[in-house]
Amino acid sequence: MPDRLARYETKLRQLQQKGRWRVLTGPGGIDFTSNDYLALAGSPRLTAGAIAALERGVPVGAGGSRLLRGNHAEHEALEAEAAAFFRSERMLYFGSGYAANLAVLSTLPQRGDIVAHDALVHASAHAGMAMGRAEAISVPHNNADAFDDAISRWRKAGGTGHPWIVVESLYSMDGDKAPLPDLAELANRHDGFLVIDEAHATGVHGAGGRGLAEELEGRENVVVLHTCGKALGASGALVGASRVLCDYLVNRASPFIYATAPSPLQAASVRQALNVVAAEPERREKLQDLVAFANRLVADRLGFAGSGSQILPVIIGDNRCAMQIAERMQADGFDIRAIRPPTVPKGTARLRIAITLNVDAPTIVRMVERLAQVMAEERP
Secondary structure, eight states: OOHHHHHHHHHHHHHHHTTOOOOOOOOOSEESSOSOTTSOTTOHHHHHHHHHHHHTTOOSOOOSBTTTTOOOHHHHHHHHHHHHHHTOSEEEEESOHHHHHHHHHHHSSOTTOEEEEETTOOHHHHHHHHHSSSEEEEEOTTOHHHHHHHHHHHHHTTOOSOEEEEEESBOTTTOOBOOHHHHHHHHHHTTOEEEEEOTTTTTTSSGGGOOTTTTTTTOTTEEEEEESSSTTSSOOEEEEEOHHHHHHHHHHOHHHHSSBOOOHHHHHHHHHHHHHHHHOHHHHHHHHHHHHHHHHHHHHHHOOOOOSSSEEEEEEESHHHHHHHHHHHHHTTEEOEEEOTTSSOTTOEEEEEEOOTTSOHHHHHHHHHHHHHHHHHHOO
């Protein structure tokens, strides 16, 4: 191998030795791993909506950035309808949740501000903060007092800007909920802003599926991100904020300015998904019943306290052991994936079990019973 590639080969071998080697695998078996919580991704409703959009002339591609020729009527219709649905003053549609977090956190916090983020926020949030001009500090997970202390220390040290509190409403790898009312009070008291990533709550939690931040959205110091590729079954992400902050993103956010606009066809699909969420509350009700059932079963049979949400982490600890258990479950027809560092903290490799409407209660029982057997055989 040429010397110029040897360093990459060495690092790949190191990943293998640490049990962190990654490969691409397609879906197979019963879905216990996707974020398609409401089973909309392949639903007849979204399929019919996409066909109807194509028939009325909605293009697949935008052909340019939103600020050039890529701004389509479907983008603007989606943003208007989503703003009304989520009760936000304005919304902007991005091509992905990663791009949205990158835009918000690299653009809105200014030099002299402080970004206090939960230790477990998404990698995209870390990427945005790294690109931004504000100092960023990590705060212990779900600890409102620690946020208060961190901001107070910054003020005492001479901080004169505005604090930005960055959290997920429902954490993607642990399935637990942020103390949003306490954090909103902190943001108000410290003359700051609260950024809430609703990626795993949108469509599933809150009145009407509006998310866990539904009572906070629309405030001038609250920015909310709604991912469209999880419970909504499509792709992209919506950022809800005041008109001033959205205008600032349009004018200053590089991930918005320089990216080709999201597919107008996908914007039409998100519009259809929001209509389904509003018109079919029985989907959420059925999912919540399954979630409660699965949480009880995991606690009874596996000895793990349930998260209370549709995301159920089963902590294994060792990377290789987690991979072996996942591979055996996949071989038995259950699509369960292992999550390893650096996605999760060192020593907390886990199975991330997602409960969606793609399964039913008897299937959950079969999965948990088999998982209990495999774990008993594989764990030291």
